[in-house]
Amino acid sequence: MHGWKGRSGGPSSRGESLITRCVNLCEMDLTAQGPLASLALGASASSPDGVEALVRRIAAEAGWPDCARLYLGSSFCGNAFLRNTESSIVQAVQAFSEAFGVPCTLTVPSVSQGELPAVKRRIDRLLEKFSCFDEVTVNDYGMLGWAAERGGATLNIGRLFSKDLRDLRYEEGFPRTYRPAFLGRWLDELQTMYPMLDGIELDPCGSEVDLTEAPVEVTPALHDPYLFVTTGAFCPYAPVTAQGLPARAGSPCAQQCESAVTTYRVESATPAGADADGRGVGEVFYTKHGKTVFMMNEAAPVQSRVPYRVIRAPRHFGWLLSVEEAR
Numbered sequence: 001m002h003g004w005k006g007r008s009g010g011p012s013s014r015g016e017s018l019i020t021r022c023v024n025l026c027e028m029d030l031t032a033q034g035p036l037a038s039l040a041l042g043a044s045a046s047s048p049d050g051v052e053a054l055v056r057r058i059a060a061e062a063g064w065p066d067c068a069r070l071y072l073g074s075s076f077c078g079n080a081f082l083r084n085t086e087s088s089i090v091q092a093v094q095a096f097s098e099a100f101g102v103p104c105t106l107t108v109p110s111v112s113q114g115e116l117p118a119v120k121r122r123i124d125r126l127l128e129k130f131s132c133f134d135e136v137t138v139n140d141y142g143m144l145g146w147a148a149e150r151g152g153a154t155l156n157i158g159r160l161f162s163k164d165l166r167d168l169r170y171e172e173g174f175p176r177t178y179r180p181a182f183l184g185r186w187l188d189e190l191q192t193m194y195p196m197l198d199g200i201e202l203d204p205c206g207s208e209v210d211l212t213e214a215p216v217e218v219t220p221a222l223h224d225p226y227l228f229v230t231t232g233a234f235c236p237y238a239p240v241t242a243q244g245l246p247a248r249a250g251s252p253c254a255q256q257c258e259s260a261v262t263t264y265r266v267e268s269a270t271p272a273g274a275d276a277d278g279r280g281v282g283e284v285f286y287t288k289h290g291k292t293v294f295m296m297n298e299a300a301p302v303q304s305r306v307p308y309r310v311i312r313a314p315r316h317f318g319w320l321l322s323v324e325e326a327r
Helices: 035-041 048-061 078-084 087-100 116-129 141-150 185-193
Strands: 019-024 069-073 104-107 133-138 154-157 197-202 208-210 219-224 226-231 262-267 283-289 292-296 308-312
Touching: 019 048, 019 219, 048 087, 048 308, 069 078, 069 087, 078 116, 104 116, 116 133, 116 141, 133 141, 133 197, 141 154, 185 197, 219 226
Parallel strands: 019 069, 019 308, 069 104, 104 133, 133 154, 154 197, 197 219, 219 308
Antiparallel strands: 226 292, 262 283, 283 292
16 A cells, blocks of 8 residues: 555546545444455454455545545444454554554544443543544534543544435435535534534535535545435344343444345435436435444535545445445
8 A cells, every 4th residue: 555645636526636535444344243244345354454455445446546544433333333443453453554654533423321431431542552543533512522621632523413404305305515504603613612623524415515615724524425314322223232131222232233234215306316327316225224324425526615535435334235236
């Protein structure tokens, strides 16, 4: 991976010269032990070679020659966060970071009260022992306050902070041009309260994305190729805990979501459900992983006057079917 720079060099419909390329290692079984993950991801990310192979593959899918940053953890699930930040995986990510000069953002989900002590201990340990983490992304106000008081890393607000509509089943739920509401006074107020805020993560909730209102003090980051449609507190794949007890929100689980996938074919109220050739107007595919529903919206055109990041996840997480497979 020699010569990885992570910044695009030429103009395009996405304003490529402004893009910082980032690879998303969240929301997947990085051990590749689950049956779906072993088929889709191949090598485990619990070794430096495994991390490099996975990062190369995700970058190649996006047509990128390089990347500038990794994201590790989870935006949605406390159990996934703890699993994906186990020692063997973080040590492999640290080795990759040192070898190629690619730093890492620690992504922390909104967690239940029961999960909170373990998640806080894990964050403390990671920031104290691993130099690859120079940023933390948080996904709720409580964790934002705690992380700001703790210090030790730059802070980003995660994709769960944005409450914009994102549902193709309703005409008003998926605009042609998506202008993130959070880039207004809400972000101004947060910046006043938390001056250490450096970034905001967003999903492509429209046929095209308008970031022209983004302030220069905060770096926007756009997830690709999937947006999350909705999420919740309870995982339907884990009716019982790893110990066979009835599950509650945040209970330790047996990773049942790594062995199952649910795909919904739904009617779209907008032409955004069509592919590049105009086929498939009126249909779109949603996929549920754990308690979160995703939809593909790859490479939506972006208008921006400030540098921004693209956080690229793999087309196949190990659990997510492509539209072609769903058909």
